[in-house]
């Protein structure tokens with residue numbers, strides 16, 4: 001069952017067409033990896049799905065609810081109540097974490113459960129402790145983000161997103177801001193989530209990881225999806241010339 | 254000057270110190286919230302309001318506070334006089350006449366001038382603080398479903414506060430010294446009193462004593478802000 005439907009999305013910044021015609025579905029429990037060269041529009045696509053940018057045209061449905069559709073050539077967004085419901089069903093992990101620096105780790109994680117979902121503090125804290133344990137951060141609840149390593153900060157930000165129990169979790173290059181020796185710990189967390197059948201969409205430059213963890217790989221170039229399929233198809237039996245060149249460059253490293 | 258005379262001058266200055274402190278405290282307490290308001294007006298999406306606010310900031314920061322004090326202090330009586338000459342009466346003129354006859358008129362005019370001036374500076378400090386918060390903070394809050402109000406009061410404002418403390422401390426230190434400008438309309442604060450004593454004794458010693466008063470006040474302000482800054486030290 002498709003929990004996310006993206007149909008014919010287009011998006012321009014002024015005269016620059018960044019997304020030209022993007023369509024794909026994500027099923028429950030699926031892990032989708034989006035790869036592609038810099039500037040191909042991967043972040044913009046995630047930001048449109050996450051309502052951080054407004055798409056110009058197309059249609060997006062999340063968990064059966066319409067987020068926006070195109071009527072008479074204009075994007076028509078759902079009422080703000082629907083948009084808010086949709087927003088709470090999806091989480092986004094940023095490349096540079098975006099933790100709240102003035103909040104401790106625990107405060108970062110319980111902020112939304114307490115102030116948005118109106119859970120009791122006790123309830124939110126016990127859920128938070130569970131998440132911290134899962135992330136291997138059980139001793140860090142009282143620490144502030146500036147006292148943590150990049151890898152630890154990224155794990156906190158994953159915990160913060162998970163605290164809202166999202167149905168889909170998006171990652172935009174979750175390891176790109178990290179020292180190479182720290183990427184492993186994040187990739188492991190994502191792998192563990194995949195084992196629990198968490199639905200995820202991951203933009204990444206870690207080809208080996210994409211191949212390893214994803215059920216479905218999307219290769220984007222210049223605002224289009226130029227190739228997609230199982231990791232075996234995309235990596236093992238590459239058809240598109242652009243994809244071949246792109247992957248070649250990675251293999252050469 | 255003899256030791257006795259110095260003691261006497263010091264006593265006189267202590268007697269008038271409350272006038273200096275009163276002006277300082279009222280200005281500080283009012284100009285910070287007014288400054289926040291000015292920041293919001295400047296960021297207003299309705300452009301004419303934003304432009305007018307810019308003009309106000311430009312004038313307040315571009316002209317001497319001393320001129321502003323004189324202008325505001327004399328504007329009210331001059332408006333009343335010219336209205337009387339042309340036989341105009343009614344609402345606003347009665348209001349101004351009442352204001353002028355208020356026993357605290359001088360103080361009200363002074364605080365008005367100081368607040369208008371300092372709010373312009375604070376507004377620019379606060380704007381800088383708000384604009385320095387990375388966009389990612391808003392985006393993270395929005396991804397967590399926080400409302401605009403929650404985002405501003407729980408995420409942005411605390412971080413802005415930390416960032417503006419050093420610049421605010423600078424402004425407050427200048428304010429302590431700027432209260433001396435009130436002597437231009439003969440407000441009985443310590444600089445004006447020190448000048449009188451200087452003439453009385455034909456000695457500049459009273460000015461040194463007044464200077465010591467400002468120095469001590471600013472030592473207190475500096476320590477107070479160091480304490481506040483320390484309170485925000487728990488994160489970077």
Ligand SMILES: Nc1ncnc2c1ncn2[C@@H]1O[C@H](COP(=O)(O)OP(=O)(O)OP(=O)(O)O)[C@@H](O)[C@H]1O
Pocket residue numbers: 013016018036037038039040041042043044045
């Ligand atoms: N807010 C914006 N305003 C104008 N142009 C933008 C904006 N955001 C992105 N772009 C442009 O859109 C294009 C696609 O950017 P995007 O960040 O989506 O690429 P990406 O595939 O995520 O690249 P990378 O791998 O480097 O992260 C780029 O040319 C970028 O300069």
Ligand SMILES: [Mg+2]
Pocket residue numbers: 042043044172173
């Ligand atoms: Mg990107």
